Amino acid sequence: MKKRLTLLAQTSFSALCAVSIASGAMAGELNILTWEGYADPSVIEPFTAATGCEVSATYVGSNDDFAPKLAAGGGVFDIVTPSIDSTYALIEAGFVQPIDVSRVPAFKDIYEQFRTADGILKDGKVYGVPYAWGAIPFMYRKDKFDTPPTSIKALWDPALEGRISLWDDKSALYVAARLNGNMNIYELSDAELAAAVDKLVEQRPLVRKYWATAGELVDLYKSDEVWISNTWGGYQSGLLAAENIEVVEFIPEEGAEGWMDSNMIVADTPNEECAYQFLNMAISAQGQEGVFKVNGYSSTNPVAAKEFMSDSEFSALHQDDPAYLDSLLLWENLGDRLPVYTNAWNSVKSQ
Template sequence: MKKAYGRGRTLLPLVSALSIAAPSFASAGELNILTWEGYADPSFIEKFEKASSCKTTSTYVGSNDDFAPKLAAGGGVYDIIVPSIDTIGLMRQAGFVEPIDTKKIEGFSDVYPEFTKANDVVAEGETWSVPLVWGSISLMYRADKVAPKPDSIGVLFDKKYAGKIAMWDDKSSIYWAARLLGFENVYDLTDEQLETVKAKLIEQKPLIRKYWATAGELTELYANQEVWLSNTWTGLQSKEVNALKKGFEVVEFTPKEKAEGWMDSMQLVKGSANTDCAYKFFSFMLSAEGQCGIVGSSGYFPVNPKVVSGCLKGEEAEAKKVNNIEFVKSLVMWQMPARLDKYLEVWNAVKAAP
């Protein structure tokens, strides 16, 4: 599900506004990473630091909407950012990142070509990101509270679960509502369709207990028995909740309207003084230690299937979709919306609604 989006258009006003400030950087050898929770776990990061002599400092984001403001704020210290596939194009358009020399990265040629050749990973004849990990976003519910067994996104809009529903605080809520409403091209909705989506999400808002920001926050909402239903990062939060043994179990499912797919990749911030460490980090994260490490800490799927045979075998390899790129094709893979500024306007209007 890949297409070019608005490549001949004037850059978004949002991009122009965010491009003004230029970040400053820490000393060489001190690699600063803006990434996701679970992507810089000491279990493998310490191995990288020992092998490379490059010190790392990681800052976590809760949404893809966090990357641009943090980079544009000035005084930034980031060398590597790890946005999702629907955001890497914006980082390039805003001038925050620079092209990647893939010849310097060990293991790059072994990554699924569906990712290394994807739109916005490759643009303007250059490669702009290094695939890291991928997965899907499914739905999750408490098996003892939600009945009958749900099979549709519609359960997130069911009034009988008012106050017990959580949604990720991200513009992707638009995609969920759009699919429920039967709109096919959820990344290029018309003004009329977006108004319908906005109305649907505002209608849902009184049912929402919380728009969650991080994996840990959603886990706590379930652990404290505040929510029974949510969308979820497949394979991560359900494992965490069930491991707490709170007397109930949560179950994931793929709705009949399909689940979303995503891929997170590493980008090199323009002007970084730490490019040597950055390229060492890219190679490490595509190696067996890096891929097994991040899969183990996050629960997501590896992008380099050739190096994970030692840590993923049998049913576990099957669950992590190793060498099952066909699964990607069954998902509604994220793309940068053709009119990102309009989508953000709609999502902000939903959150501002009473």
């Protein structure tokens, strides 16, 4: 029944697109700046077949990549998919344009926490369509630990020297701050931020490598170079499972961050029609099933998710428990402190 519903959703989407193609409204191309797995052929090829919109994807390894690439100008990109802590900076800089939600009918089906998030709103206008969400848990190779780790202290364990990895992202500061007992990770004072930097500098000799992409972290685990790290929940663990490498994800005693990614339209894109069709596809059953199957992430549109997830999958991904978000430290806009945090993280890497 689930498969039949998904097929119906895809058929309806394709039929709608076919009408628009016939009128010549959508033939074009889209250049998107996004994350690994968000432009998988299993989703993009049916979208192109249905709309005539060719899609080219450039991948980022960190949210810090979006603004510089857009600032370079030249009209290179049409859609970007930043996380909720980086969206407002793009809005303030004028890099993205308001979205006419009347052209995105399923927007109303998105979880209220996401469609009303400060990071995608300004002056009563909507600038992003929430696409996927999840946690930033930690992960370890099961065969390397007699006692399962329960704290992020494990990433500072001298016994694991050379077997530790952290994401090459300012969020490493969030990890260190929590270890220091500072839970106000998005509002760290200069002193607290300096303490987080000190903690990361202390850790650096233990770190095998700061991972930049999902594939890089997977390779580090496969080559037996890394035994413990943070991770994009559900994604790298799934890739490793396919390689018969057993890893375990866990939420540490110090808590975990949460994230939400949104599709945003780059200001003055010449490919607006294709952009809106992409936004609609991304939150349809077709698009949401794609990111679920490829990345293992939770869906922002629970109505669509019910069409392809089993009851157990729906529950396991907390689709039936939006309050789960309250247990996560959902990424927030850092405002004027963004460059301060970014510079702090760069200072760690320059040591």
